[in-house]
Amino acid sequence: MDFYIYYQVPYIHVSALRERVMAMQENLVARFAIEVDLKHRPIVSDHAQTWMEIYLAAPDGFNAVLENAAIEYQLGPLIEGSRHTEQFVDFA
Secondary structure (H helix, E strand, O other): OEEEEEEEEEHHHHHHHHHHHHHHHHHHHHHHOOEEEEEEOOOOOOOEEEEEEEEEOOOOOHHHHHHHHHHHOOOHHHOEEEEEEEEEOOOO
16 A cells, blocks of 8 residues: 655745754664655645655555654654545555
8 A cells, every 4th residue: 555645835935954864764674674755846835735645555454554753753743733644555
């Protein structure tokens, strides 16, 4: 299953959050041998960017792993609103 997580990042937190997310993703790659990516929307708003974390071919139960990792790496205080998770699977 592939996971796509998107959320708003206030400009003042971009640098700090990028370091935390990248460290979190490195840890998850080492633990689960998955492919990850981090992207942001090119559209500029007054105060925030929209970011997207991507996790491809993740194992069953990975949603709970992601939630726990976000808490462990303290992502919540640096984002605006909540993280929205979407899950997709390949066509058979």
